[in-house]
Amino acid sequence: MNPQDKKSARQFAVALAVVLVGVGVGTWITMKKADKDYATRHDPPGALGHAAPEPIVVADTNDMAWIPAGKFLMGSAEGQTDEKPLHEVELDGFWMDKTEVTNEQFEKFAKATGYLTIAERKPDPRDFPGVPLENLVAGSIVFMPPPGEVPLHDHSVWWQYVPGANWRHPEGANSDLKGREKHPVVHVCWIDAMAYCKWSGKRLPTEAEWEYAARGGLAKEKFVWGGEQTPGGKWPANIWQGRFPNENLLTDGFRLTSPVAAFKPNGYGLFDMAGNVWEWCADWYLPDYYERSAAKNPPGPDTSYDPNEPGVAKRVTRGGSYLCVDSYCAGYRPGARMKSSPDTGLSHTGFRCVYSPGK
Numbered sequence: 410m411n412p413q414d415k416k417s418a419r420q421f422a423v424a425l426a427v428v429l430v431g432v433g434v435g436t437w438i439t440m441k442k443a444d445k446d447y448a449t450r451h452d453p454p455g456a457l458g459h460a461a462p463e464p465i466v467v468a469d470t471n472d473m474a475w476i477p478a479g480k481f482l483m484g485s486a487e488g489q490t491d492e493k494p495l496h497e498v499e500l501d502g503f504w505m506d507k508t509e510v511t512n513e514q515f516e517k518f519a520k521a522t523g524y525l526t527i528a529e530r531k532p533d534p535r536d537f538p539g540v541p542l543e544n545l546v547a548g549s550i551v552f553m554p555p556p557g558e559v560p561l562h563d564h565s566v567w568w569q570y571v572p573g574a575n576w577r578h579p580e581g582a583n584s585d586l587k588g589r590e591k592h593p594v595v596h597v598c599w600i601d602a603m604a605y606c607k608w609s610g611k612r613l614p615t616e617a618e619w620e621y622a623a624r625g626g627l628a629k630e631k632f633v634w635g636g637e638q639t640p641g642g643k644w645p646a647n648i649w650q651g652r653f654p655n656e657n658l659l660t661d662g663f664r665l666t667s668p669v670a671a672f673k674p675n676g677y678g679l680f681d682m683a684g685n686v687w688e689w690c691a692d693w694y695l696p697d698y699y700e701r702s703a704a705k706n707p708p709g710p711d712t713s714y715d716p717n718e719p720g721v722a723k724r725v726t727r728g729g730s731y732l733c734v735d736s737y738c739a740g741y742r743p744g745a746r747m748k749s750s751p752d753t754g755l756s757h758t759g760f761r762c763v764y765s766p767g768k
């Protein structure tokens with residue numbers, strides 16, 4: 410099945426006003442296939458290779474770090490199945506944003522282009538066949554901690570589709586960005602991130618570029634800062650401490666997002682490559698891609714498959730977020746892989762861009 414023909418988490422979320430992120434949605438696939446290809450209507454030109462050539466924009470590299478060409482061992486021998494096998498990858502050098510794209514930066518883009526993120530748009534009835542029109546309300550998926558302890562297998566307990574939630578209103582219509590200008594933008598889906606990249610003359614990193622950059626020159630270390638989890642007894646990243654999802658001990662100082670660069674950078678001068686927000690990569694997600702990926706500049710697979718949700722096409726996200734609890738998935742490790750539907754924004758997902766001169 411082509412990735413574009415699959416469903417998305419957003420389609421389920423809007424239809425059911427609830428979403429399961431990561432597991433379970435596959436069993437809910439009872440909706441009829443949309444009559445027209447979703448991605449064709451919503452992806453920006455160039456995203457899926459059906460675009461006309463565009464004028465080249467020269468990227469501003471002021472807030473970027475140069476990641477030198479080199480080889481590294483990608484994946485993790487001790488991690489989840491999809492992090493294996495550990496394999497050598499060679500990459501050309503590239504520029505990478507030192508920080509996640511901030512609200513302030515995204516605002517500039519929105520002002521300059523008038524771009525509306527997917528979460529700000531009223532869902533198109535053609536994408537939601539069978540869903541009553543009154544249910545088609547613009548919104549996004551927000552983390553809502555339950556009051557007490559809950560079993561960890563049902564993600565819908567802490568994720569809710571909130572009408573009016575989008576990057577300008579991260580917790581819903583009554584919230585705003587005051588004081589969060591330098592926090593990472595959230596509720597931007599892959600399609601939105603691609604639109605920003607194109608405007609800025611940059612692109613999303615491949616998954617291999619992202620992991621290589623995150624490792625900051627350290628070989629096979631468990632964390633982007635080295636082998637010790639809390640050097641000097643301090644958390645070097647914004648994740649979650651306590652019993653997820655109802656008890657946040659705030660040992661790292663932050664309940665939700667933190668301002669970018671609140672923690673020390675890694676060896677390449679990049680901030681928040683562990684935690685704060687998940688970051689979109691260019692690649693489709695395929696759990697066994699490492700078994701056959703190219704040894705040099707792997708571009709990612711041309712198809713997508715997630716065994717947890719076989720009917721949902723997904724792009725890779727990396728780096729973990731303020732919701733990553735160490736005892737659960739430890740998604741903030743540089744080898745850890747995650748995935749999400751390209752049209753689906755979430756309150757813990759953002760992105761950063763890369764740039765290769767002449768490419």
Ligand SMILES: [Ca+2]
Nearest residue numbers: 647648661663
């Ligand atoms: Ca935190």
Ligand SMILES: [Ca+2]
Nearest residue numbers: 681684686728
């Ligand atoms: Ca991050």
